[in-house]
Amino acid sequence: EPEVTQTPSHQVTQMGQEVILRCVPISNHLYFYWYRQILGQKVEFLVSFYNNEISEKSEIFDDQFSVERPDGSNFTLKIRSTKLEDSAMYFCASSDGTVNEQYFGPGTRLTVT
């Protein structure tokens, strides 16, 4: 069964450093998303992406964040200058339709020290 994959599974970085989180969505999906979950809290939407552009972004997704689909398979989330409060589990998701379910990857645990 096809699945969303994410790398790395765990990333530790120092405050102020740049990180890139990588995702490979399911191959025939056209809609891509990033969410995050701070430990013990609810899952929060960050950004959605379709047709090579951002469809929607949340208040969390400020100028320090960017997304890119550099080739036909990868979907990346970049945080330019990490803050302590960026520590969270980041989930990538994809779907093949706007009303269809989103399939989530296993997540990348980002720890900012």
Place this chain on the structure above:
Amino acid sequence: AQSVAQPEDQVNVAEGNPLTVKCTYSVSGNPYLFWYVQYPNRGLQFLLKYITGDNLVKGSYGFEAEFNKSQTTFHLKKPSALVSDSALYFCAVRASAGYSSASKIIFGSGTRLSIRP
């Protein structure tokens, strides 16, 4: 604005008994509702969805959910709980943003389901 509420932080059920995890929703327009499950240190797994049609929706692992428009509820149910069902369950609603765009999902706060042997 679209939202979902899960009124119970924790539900405890004995194995073999029926279980219900509650969810209420608030939407403008047609509701697109989902249930996801999260096992420890894992991602979110899709269980089932309601888009349109029958109010009783069947999903993975023997779970089902009942859509009730008048009460704006979408409770998750299972007739006979297993210890392996113990996990964190999230109710979610698609936030309407136009049919052609990539629409976000809004999650509830989650309910921890604990099944005792």
